[in-house]
Ligand SMILES: *[C@@H]1O[C@H](CO)[C@@H](O)[C@H](O)[C@H]1NC(C)=O
Ligand SMILES: *[C@@H]1O[C@H](CO)[C@@H](O)[C@H](O)[C@H]1NC(C)=O
Ligand SMILES: *[C@@H]1O[C@H](CO)[C@@H](O)[C@H](O)[C@H]1NC(C)=O
């Protein structure tokens with residue numbers, strides 16, 4: 001129900017007027033092209049793009065992760081040539097339509113929004129997923145925020161049209177067009193991109209949850225003969241800088257790693273990490289082994305500007321020299337040239353071979369590998385040919401600590417709250433942190449207008465209450481675990497802005513500049529029961545896609 005965002009029919013006449021002049025861009029005035037509009041309504045022909053302007057999707061080159069947020073940047077390459085107008089838009093892929101061969105199905109391109117962090121763009125009704133200039137001041141770069149579509153949406157083209165003067169503009173080909181396709185790996189199998197220029201001021205505390213997912217029930221062919229012997233060692237690791245590593249894939253294991261992988265003894269590895277404490281290591285992480293291989297263990301640790309990577313390992317027992325681990329997972333994310341601490345990161349763990357023992361089964365007797373081999377993945381018989389994670393790690397940001405002496409590019413230190421004792425011992429006891437408050441708010445709205453006001457918004461920047469969209473994600477075994485978009489809108493002079501509810505009264509209202517920082521959308525994790533049937537018509541595309549893969 002929340003999905004009817006636009007009333008495109010209402011606008012078609014107006015838009016078709018424009019598209020006459022637009023015939024020169026695309027010979028086809030089909031629905032898809034209606035919104036490839038010039039930033040200004042002139043009659044001049046577009047110029048072919050030269051290489052002065054380009055569009056980029058930060059952190060990716062050709063693959064996107066479904067439902068992930070990406071900063072899209074349109075910029076002048078020399079950082080000098082300015083433009084005054086622009087349109088950034090999305091174009092979806094098409095898929096064959098069995099019901100009507102001549103009318104292909106249009107897949108979902110995701111959502112494009114004005115960037116919440118850098119004002120300068122606004123939505124362009126009636127076009128869906130189009131961001132255009134808010135003013136005509138000369139600029140060298142602008143941003144928009146793209147939320148990638150869910151699984152099964154194949155490829156999306158993100159394009160830009162640039163106008164350097166009202167009557168001088170460029171078509172969206174070449175460098176002004178980027179086609180990106182779905183990364184079909186499970187999102188939880190992909191490490192976040194490493195950030196070589198982390199500029200956060202605050203220190204962060206993360207909760208680490210190690211979720212064992214290994215049991216005979218789930219991994220009948222990947223489990224030791226004597227079930228009760230299966231266990232994980234303690235979990236050991238560190239938050240550290242790029243100059244330290246606990247282990248490296250494709251490199252030889254350290255003595256401590258060998259001992260952990262072969263015997264589940266963490267002593268030596270802890271020593272190796274402790275030696276670097278205060279230098280290239282911020283916190284030595286240790287969590288007691290989960291009571292069973294399908295149970296969870298939790299601990300917390302700190303990270304800071306220099307030590308924003310996290311690594312951890314646990315030995316698989318019994319096994320020749322196998323372990324689970326993650327190396328150099330990035331916690332400092334970069335959005336829109338601004339560093340911030342990731343709220344939540346999850347990653348699936350699969351067994352690695354430390355390269356120090358040549359045994360091929362869980363129970364194999366000791367068989368020292370000489371010379372030692374580099375760390376590699378364990379080639380195990382896979383249950384039903386499916387790669388199954390042995391565990392998952394989850395990192396949740398639980399709080400940040402302002403650092404008044406910090407001088408990074410995006411330093412915002414408003415409060416003088418400094419964390420006192422900095423010794424690691426003390427930290428282990430400190431348990432008084434609070435998880436971030438939920439954004440949700442369903443308290444009763446004020447009623448001087450008929451619009452439901454968000455009680456979290458201020459009088460000077462009133463907002464509507466959040467509108468929830470359906471929980472999106474695959475329906476597996478009667479349960480959907482995914483993400484839900486939430487939207488709210490600015491209210492200017494008692495009128496809702498940017499919501500196409502048929503009245504369009506808010507269309508000409510400008511949101512005051514000082515209110516642009518108010519978030520108009522949000523994403524939260526969701527979980528709900530579902531049945532496979534409702535799933536079918538909601539995400540046909542992703543269903544078929546998955547079937548093919550399996
Ligand atoms: C572009 O120029 C502006 C102002 O001259 C400067 O602040 C900015 O750092 C430059 N950006 C790049 C990527 O060179
Ligand atoms: C805009 O999006 C809505 C919902 O996603 C869709 O029903 C509608 O057809 C789209 N309009 C255009 C012009 O693509
Ligand atoms: C863990 O595994 C055991 C043995 O396979 C099983 O009986 C138990 O239900 C599992 N527990 C959880 C929480 O999955």
Ligand SMILES: *[C@@H]1O[C@H](CO)[C@@H](O)[C@H](O)[C@H]1NC(C)=O
Nearest residue numbers: 259263264265266267268269
């Ligand atoms: C682990 O190894 C150390 C020697 O490095 C030894 O002193 C210690 O007893 C071992 N721990 C266990 C539990 O076997």
